Amino acid sequence: MTLKIGVIGTGAIGREHIKRITNNLSGGKIVAVTDVNQESAKSAVEQFSLDAAIYPDDKALVADANVDAVLVTSWGPAHEQSVLAAIEAGKYVFCEKPLATTAEGCMRIVEAEMKHGKRLVQVGFMRRYDSGYVQLKEAIDSNYIGEPLMIRCVHRNPEVGDNYTTDMEINDTLVHEIDVLHWLINDDYKFVQVAFPKKTKRAAAHLQDPQLITLETNSGIIITAEVFVNCKYGYDIQCEVIGEEGVAYLPEFSGIATRKEAKFGTSILMDWKQRFIAAYDKELQDFMDSIKNTGEPNGPTSWDGYIAAVTADACVKSQQTGEKELVVLADKPDFYKN
Amino acid sequence: MTLKIGVIGTGAIGREHIKRITNNLSGGKIVAVTDVNQESAKSAVEQFSLDAAIYPDDKALVADANVDAVLVTSWGPAHEQSVLAAIEAGKYVFCEKPLATTAEGCMRIVEAEMKHGKRLVQVGFMRRYDSGYVQLKEAIDSNYIGEPLMIRCVHRNPEVGDNYTTDMEINDTLVHEIDVLHWLINDDYKFVQVAFPKKTKRAAAHLQDPQLITLETNSGIIITAEVFVNCKYGYDIQCEVIGEEGVAYLPEFSGIATRKEAKFGTSILMDWKQRFIAAYDKELQDFMDSIKNTGEPNGPTSWDGYIAAVTADACVKSQQTGEKELVVLADKPDFYKN
Amino acid sequence: MTLKIGVIGTGAIGREHIKRITNNLSGGKIVAVTDVNQESAKSAVEQFSLDAAIYPDDKALVADANVDAVLVTSWGPAHEQSVLAAIEAGKYVFCEKPLATTAEGCMRIVEAEMKHGKRLVQVGFMRRYDSGYVQLKEAIDSNYIGEPLMIRCVHRNPEVGDNYTTDMEINDTLVHEIDVLHWLINDDYKFVQVAFPKKTKRAAAHLQDPQLITLETNSGIIITAEVFVNCKYGYDIQCEVIGEEGVAYLPEFSGIATRKEAKFGTSILMDWKQRFIAAYDKELQDFMDSIKNTGEPNGPTSWDGYIAAVTADACVKSQQTGEKELVVLADKPDFYKN
Amino acid sequence: MTLKIGVIGTGAIGREHIKRITNNLSGGKIVAVTDVNQESAKSAVEQFSLDAAIYPDDKALVADANVDAVLVTSWGPAHEQSVLAAIEAGKYVFCEKPLATTAEGCMRIVEAEMKHGKRLVQVGFMRRYDSGYVQLKEAIDSNYIGEPLMIRCVHRNPEVGDNYTTDMEINDTLVHEIDVLHWLINDDYKFVQVAFPKKTKRAAAHLQDPQLITLETNSGIIITAEVFVNCKYGYDIQCEVIGEEGVAYLPEFSGIATRKEAKFGTSILMDWKQRFIAAYDKELQDFMDSIKNTGEPNGPTSWDGYIAAVTADACVKSQQTGEKELVVLADKPDFYKN
Ligand SMILES: [Mg+2]
Ligand SMILES: [Mg+2]
Ligand SMILES: [Mg+2]
Ligand SMILES: [Mg+2]
Missing domain, CATH: 3.40.50.720 (NAD(P)-binding Rossmann-like Domain)
Known part of the structure; x- marks a missing residue:
């Protein structure tokens, strides 16, 4: 068929x-x-x-x-x-x-x-189909690292075009973390807050980059997510879950390692397309x-x-107010529980 | 079509x-x-x-x-x-x-x-289709590590059944290295020699395990390959090419990393089927x-x-004689050059 | 003499x-x-x-x-x-x-x-005498990673005694980060804020653990520091500086690596005394x-x-108010410049 | 006193x-x-x-x-x-x-x-006083990796002067491995053999570099040691012990890690003096x-x-004959047993 x-x-x-x-x-x-x-x-x-x-x-x-x-x-x-x-x-x-x-x-x-x-x-x-996130979810669900208490994410891109705006760090970039993280820990967001660290000279005048986003869930897990779209060095997705018994990390991209010119290194992708292919x-x-x-x-x-839309809206609001913003979700219908 | x-x-x-x-x-x-x-x-x-x-x-x-x-x-x-x-x-x-x-x-x-x-x-x-070997070949072909001088391979398996015999370490196991390595360096084998290190207590009485195989190519590259099919800890394929400008390694399998019980570790596969899936x-x-x-x-x-058959035969002969054995290949027909 | x-x-x-x-x-x-x-x-x-x-x-x-x-x-x-x-x-x-x-x-x-x-x-x-921090400072001072924009620190301990209190996460534990970080980036703190993530079941009833502390410097660098003194798995000090050109990490403790029981791992210290010996x-x-x-x-x-005393006081105040607190330092006398 | x-x-x-x-x-x-x-x-x-x-x-x-x-x-x-x-x-x-x-x-x-x-x-x-080798010996002595079966060593140097000769790869360079390895496994050498892989273009005309040395102990452990004194990329000492239960590695030198220019890397020393300081x-x-x-x-x-002198002599002889050479040691006097 x-x-x-x-x-x-x-x-x-x-x-x-x-x-x-x-x-x-x-x-x-x-x-x-x-x-x-x-x-x-x-x-x-x-x-x-x-x-x-x-x-x-x-x-x-x-x-x-x-x-x-x-x-x-x-x-x-x-x-x-x-x-x-x-x-x-x-x-x-x-x-x-x-x-x-x-x-x-x-x-x-x-x-x-x-x-x-x-x-x-x-x-x-x-991302829910990426073998790294799947392994991470298994580590959590099997209780291998105990109850998750904190998560730390990084979403870095070498550079962006001039038409990329401050709210796109949320709507286009962070939105992937927003989706995959609540699935990972089976919890919903309650508060979000966005902070603006010192700006990179590589960002366009109109663009606030990098950004640090804090998301707090109903059960009290605090997620710190860095979005940095002009980081220059590579496309780099990191996720670290800190639990009561240990810590688990999303795997690094599996590139060859080399010893050359006084460095022992593994390659980092420059092109995001290969990361989740x-x-x-x-x-x-x-x-x-x-x-x-x-x-x-x-x-x-x-x-x-x-969920992604409501959470992203709250983040964009926090970009403007600088305050902690509430994520106001409707009650989840039974239709979507499984 | x-x-x-x-x-x-x-x-x-x-x-x-x-x-x-x-x-x-x-x-x-x-x-x-x-x-x-x-x-x-x-x-x-x-x-x-x-x-x-x-x-x-x-x-x-x-x-x-x-x-x-x-x-x-x-x-x-x-x-x-x-x-x-x-x-x-x-x-x-x-x-x-x-x-x-x-x-x-x-x-x-x-x-x-x-x-x-x-x-x-x-x-x-x-293996020629594995993204790790493909990246390794690119590193060699692009001259990133210079002229290859030595290679070091490891082919480890947690355990084998009782019907697995000493010659199978060559014919069933090393044969993958035999094929992928001459492709990797675009060279042919000239001599091979097999040595038997101290035997693991986990091998059956009739089985010599581990084995160390040395392969020398026409251009003088020396390859040291370890086959160890009762290594217990995991299925582990390693390949390291030592060149004039640097060293390149086959990537490790991309598992999640964890910090737990006084160890910072990444997972190693136990099941070979997942490695080259x-x-x-x-x-x-x-x-x-x-x-x-x-x-x-x-x-x-x-x-x-x-090539695989002739080289494996020479290795099996060396298992018996303990000596360095010649790999006698017919001349390569133009039909197979490209 | x-x-x-x-x-x-x-x-x-x-x-x-x-x-x-x-x-x-x-x-x-x-x-x-x-x-x-x-x-x-x-x-x-x-x-x-x-x-x-x-x-x-x-x-x-x-x-x-x-x-x-x-x-x-x-x-x-x-x-x-x-x-x-x-x-x-x-x-x-x-x-x-x-x-x-x-x-x-x-x-x-x-x-x-x-x-x-x-x-x-x-x-x-x-810590200023630890070879890892010294190398990190050299990487920053030589502009190898460009202007620092963010720092992320981790200070984890396997467990603490019952007499260890919530404010000690600042005064006894974070105080080392407070000192070494302003030295590392040659900048002073302006704001601090402490958040309490979901509490580990291993902490005593009176103890809030872990804690997430945010420190913002005069130049706008945002530091996120995790203190987690009942993390169970080991004594673990991490520091990552995110700059305009790249990222630099404090070295991991140099323990032997092993492949065993389906893990490729390096040892993490359990005893803090060895870390900075x-x-x-x-x-x-x-x-x-x-x-x-x-x-x-x-x-x-x-x-x-x-500086350590004033900054720690502001952090302890934030533990109580939950708010962002100002770090009010006297002007630095010439006597203490360089 | x-x-x-x-x-x-x-x-x-x-x-x-x-x-x-x-x-x-x-x-x-x-x-x-x-x-x-x-x-x-x-x-x-x-x-x-x-x-x-x-x-x-x-x-x-x-x-x-x-x-x-x-x-x-x-x-x-x-x-x-x-x-x-x-x-x-x-x-x-x-x-x-x-x-x-x-x-x-x-x-x-x-x-x-x-x-x-x-x-x-x-x-x-x-080297017996290096904390890495000490940890490696503890891993062996505590039976953490089981009975050692094979060892693999690497001794690489960026470059050597013109007065450095082929026998010095044994007498000046490998001699450190000769000493530390028999101490590590508490065993004596029985046979040695030296092979000459393809020569690097960076070596002087009179110098054979790299070299691959095989040492076999009384109990049958086979050690493969690479000496490569014009490897260009750094000073790099590696040692890996393959045992019945697992594998243990000498720690890498503890340098800072960086993410920069599409590489996640740690620094390798260029100057040997720092390695064992x-x-x-x-x-x-x-x-x-x-x-x-x-x-x-x-x-x-x-x-x-x-022991170092007798073993090095046998290696130098094998450099000349190309054959496996016996290491003929006098019986160990009780005076030196402890
Ligand atoms: Mg999509
Ligand atoms: Mg097949
Ligand atoms: Mg002190
Ligand atoms: Mg000395």
């Missing part, structure tokens, strides 16, 4: 996923595409020799009876409408982050999905496999998309 | 590859199977819901016009006959190691393939992709299978 | 220093001792076969014309009086932390020393050498003792 | 030890010096403001009744005569390596010392302390010097 997939948005990320499904993964097939730029849609079909219908817009694509599932890889502000259309039509959805650009938009999706009565949506938070494959493969095996996707849910 | 594959041998490794091609990789399809045990062939078809013909033997399978390529995953002594039959029929072959159980058998395959006039065969030496995927994907894109497989050739 | 030293306080730390000066270091000699417990003073003389006068109190010891320098290793509340007496008599002083138990007491010592007109006092903050030797040797060579001690000054 | 020491040889190493004893260590005092170059002897006295007699030669120095112990730091060929003279006079001797330049010379010292009836001599093999202090302090406390030195004995 092959999952027939329609793609909404044939830009860079859309094509990455088309390539993945067509050439590297098993069980899926691209049968329809659309893009606000119709030329882009056509060229994607040609590039991968797809046997796929080209639609003028998301609504038309979703209406195609041949489409089982929809991949939403358009720009962020368009996500909500496409996801809602797909749910309306009872189609599965894999939606790249953000699920919607506002917490309210995310809640509308949550409500539509609950009304439909079955989980249809998976959000593209790929296996996780991108796994999240989509799991999306297709879970639907085949259980009738529902098994990854990050609409509710996780909502 | 899908590569239609017939599988000869539906035991454990055969099924791993069937599963891989069916569920994880792209571009291939199992269309035929056979096994000396017909029940096994049938059960494999059922297990993976294959739409595949079941044949009484390798000759019948190879004769199926629907079969583009053959996967040889029977027991070692049967490989040569199946590979020769496939070449005879002009079919592509992916053959698990050994290509044949004797150097002469490998040479018969080499000659049959040259007579056919195009490369058809890939041998299942998967991504490489198994990549070797088969590359086999299928290369045939599609260039009309020939691109991995380890019949000639590489022949 | 031998520096003739009188010791005030012959408890455990006093005897460690007596042993050091007598058996391991060069250029010093214990010529006088005193202790509130006269039996302790006598037994110290016997234990190390000292040729030393035994005095009834600090004033009498300081008055001995044969005494060039005084070692203050009594209990904390007695330090101020002994240091003032020594300055009054124009004797050099090596005083274990705290210099005085209050900021006002430290200021009285500062003023007495300035009145005397020459630096006489060194405070026993030994070389630094204790170096601080005292430098005290004696500097006096011999330049007429003044060269280590942490009375002013550094004052 | 102060040990009064006479120094024979006031070149670079002699002065290092004079400085050490005078400024850094406790319990010793330089009371006499001599050198074939009398000006050197005089300038050493001045440099360190010694209160020491200057003698015309070793015999005169040894005859000084004020001298308790002799430090032999002249050039190698002169060692034997000075050591014999000191033993004759019943004086303690700390002799830098080599004890004598021939095995016969070492045996003459052994016999003289046995005739004297008490151990007087310590040879300057400082603490061990040099400890060996001399132990020499003085042991004499004071037990009446005999406790470090490497004359017999250890003899």
